[in-house]
Amino acid sequence: MRRLLALWVIFSATSVRADNSFVAKTQVYTDNDHTTVVSPLVALSRDSWKGGTLSASYVADVVSSASVDVISNATKHMDDFRSEITGGISQKWRASTFSGSYIYSTEHDYSSHNISLGFAQDLFQRNTTLALGYSLSLNSVGRTGDQAFNRSLTVNSVDVSWTQTFTPTLIGQLSYTFGASNGYQASPYRFVRVETPDLTATEFKVPETDPSDRYRSAFVVGLNKHIFKSSSIQGDYRFYFDTWGVAAHTVQLRYFVTFKDVTLRFRERLYYQDGASFFRTHYTTAALHPYLTADRELSTFLSNVIGVKVSWRLPWVHRALAVEAKVDLFYFDYLNFALLSSRVGANTELGLSVIY
Amino acid sequence: MRFSLVAIALLMSMASCVAVKPYQREKLSSPIMTFQPDPYEDILDLHMLEAREAASGGYGSAGGGCGCN
Numbered sequence: 001m002r003r004l005l006a007l008w009v010i011f012s013a014t015s016v017r018a019d020n021s022f023v024a025k026t027q028v029y030t031d032n033d034h035t036t037v038v039s040p041l042v043a044l045s046r047d048s049w050k051g052g053t054l055s056a057s058y059v060a061d062v063v064s065s066a067s068v069d070v071i072s073n074a075t076k077h078m079d080d081f082r083s084e085i086t087g088g089i090s091q092k093w094r095a096s097t098f099s100g101s102y103i104y105s106t107e108h109d110y111s112s113h114n115i116s117l118g119f120a121q122d123l124f125q126r127n128t129t130l131a132l133g134y135s136l137s138l139n140s141v142g143r144t145g146d147q148a149f150n151r152s153l154t155v156n157s158v159d160v161s162w163t164q165t166f167t168p169t170l171i172g173q174l175s176y177t178f179g180a181s182n183g184y185q186a187s188p189y190r191f192v193r194v195e196t197p198d199l200t201a202t203e204f205k206v207p208e209t210d211p212s213d214r215y216r217s218a219f220v221v222g223l224n225k226h227i228f229k230s231s232s233i234q235g236d237y238r239f240y241f242d243t244w245g246v247a248a249h250t251v252q253l254r255y256f257v258t259f260k261d262v263t264l265r266f267r268e269r270l271y272y273q274d275g276a277s278f279f280r281t282h283y284t285t286a287a288l289h290p291y292l293t294a295d296r297e298l299s300t301f302l303s304n305v306i307g308v309k310v311s312w313r314l315p316w317v318h319r320a321l322a323v324e325a326k327v328d329l330f331y332f333d334y335l336n337f338a339l340l341s342s343r344v345g346a347n348t349e350l351g352l353s354v355i356y
Numbered sequence: 357m358r359f360s361l362v363a364i365a366l367l368m369s370m371a372s373c374v375a376v377k378p379y380q381r382e383k384l385s386s387p388i389m390t391f392q393p394d395p396y397e398d399i400l401d402l403h404m405l406e407a408r409e410a411a412s413g414g415y416g417s418a419g420g421g422c423g424c425n
Contacts, residue, residue: 027400039400059399127376157413162367163391168380173391177413218414222391226383234391240411248411256388263388273410297410326397332408347404349397 019320021045023057023353031330031345034066051092059084061107068339069190069296082107095122109142109188133159143188151184169226173236179216186210192294197286209291211278216242230258245277246298261313267328268306275300281336299337305330307347320355 022044029037043057061082070078083106090099096119103114120131135157143149161175186208193202222236238250252269276298278291307328314321326349333342376384387393398415406412 023396025396025400027404029404037404039403041396041400043396057396057399059403061403125375125378159413165376165381165384168376169383171384171389171391175414179413216413218411220414224389224391226386226389230386230388232386232388236391236415238411238414240414242410244410246410248409250411256393258386258388271409271411276410297408303409328401347401349400351397 019355020047021353021355023351025324025349025351027347027349029345029347031343033068033340033343033345035345036064038062053088053090053092055086055088055090057086059086069187069294075189080107082110090118095126096120109144110139112137112139114138127165129161129163131159131161131163133157135159139183141184141188146188149188151188153181153183153185155179155181171224173220173222173224175220177216177218179214181214181216183212185212185214186293187295190294192283192292194283194285194289194292197284199282199284203285206292208293208295210293210295211244211291214242214244216240228257232256240273244298246273246275248273261315263311265309265311267308268304270302270304272302273300275336279336281338294339296334296337296340299334301332301334301337303330303332305347309349318354318356321352322354323350323352325350 023042025041027037027039027041029035029039039059039061041057041059043055045053045055048054061080063078063080063082065079066077070076084103086101086103088099088101090097099116099118099120101114101116103112103116105112105114114135114137116133116135118131118133120129122129135155137153137155137157139153139155141151141153157177157179159175159177161173163171163173165171188207190208191205192208193205195202218238218240220236220238222234224232224234226232232255234252234254234256236250236252238248240246240248240250248271250269250271252267255266257264276293278289279293279295279298279300280289281299283289283292305328307326309324309326311322311324314323326347328347329344330347331342331344334340383389392398392415402412402415
């Protein structure tokens with residue numbers, strides 16, 4: 001669920017940057033479950049008229065995987081390519097900002113159309129900002145080698161946030177997202193083993209089946225405190241729950257420090273989730289199961305991300321040119337997933353941005 | 357519902373009492389004081405995380421399918 005984030009990008013383009021901007025990044029994800037994802041991104045933003053901003057971006061995912069997910073589907077290796085284009089527009093008028101965006105995402109067996117609308121209002125001498133967003137996503141799910149397989153998924157999301165300055169060095173934010181997903185939400189490739197009651201043998205395999213409706217809620221509270229001469233410390237907590245029985249807690253701490261043209265960010269993110277109510281480590285013929293899943297993302301697990309990012313402005317090259325590099329190391333501990341007990345890896349990124 | 361409306365009214369009235377003047381906002385206007393200093397990084401980061409976790413949303417983001425299944 002990141003579609004309304006596109007609106008944040010557009011809000012940011014309107015409210016923070018007063019010029020045109022170009023951003024290019026490449027993220028590389030790799031883990032010990034034999035998966036690598038390379039994700040290049042380019043984005044342009046242009047102040048086209050008074051208060052009006054146009055923006056466009058392109059993101060791709062180049063996926064190469066031989067994970068337990070892939071191997072359990074009787075395939076040795078999987079390659080995939082996803083493209084996503086985004087177009088956005090925003091208009092600032094006095095203390096209000098209106099925005100809209102369209103996103104089209106496609107891969108060989110999946111396509112998605114998304115429309116987002118947003119509104120933000122500054123209040124009380126700009127000490128308060130209220131923002132409201134809505135997103136509609138229409139998805140079509142196919143299956144390689146099966147022309148007859150075609151499923152749909154519709155997602156509606158509403159997002160509201162309240163950002164408040166408390167003191168000249170302290171700012172806070174409360175936000176809430178509600179999402180309703182209706183349609184096909186399983187993997188068309190994933191099959192679930194149904195075992196004998198004594199777990200000594202696999203009786204048969206069945207296609208994964210998830211409930212067709214899922215309603216999600218996420219609350220976030222965050223604080224950002226400026227400390228010392230040019231540092232800040234940010235903390236946020238998210239509580240998430242949905243109608244599939246998943247409940248998750250996320251805590252993140254970030255510390256920023258600036259030395260002249262260099263900004264460092266240190267980050268730690270802790271995540272824990274209780275798995276879906278219908279997730280089982282083993283499904284057996286001893287019981288009836290209306291829903292069966294072998295999706296590790298629906299199991300009970302915890303994860304930890306720790307990382308550092310450096311951003312370096314190069315004013316002797318261009319007045320607003322910056323380059324950046326990031327390394328995040330992560331660890332996932334699966335507590336009741338039979339095929340994998342843990343996963344470790346790294347998420348690295350290189351990028352540059354220029355305002356002109 | 358009534359409690360929520362009262363809570364919102366209370367929070368808004370408290371918010372209206374906060375008066376950080378424009379000339380006091382030098383530190384608040386620093387890029388390191390924004391909750392999402394790099395939204396494009398967040399797009400990539402959240403895409404990676406949301407394909408591997410059941411939870412999503414809450415950070416000013418929401419939406420739907422993107423081949424993450």
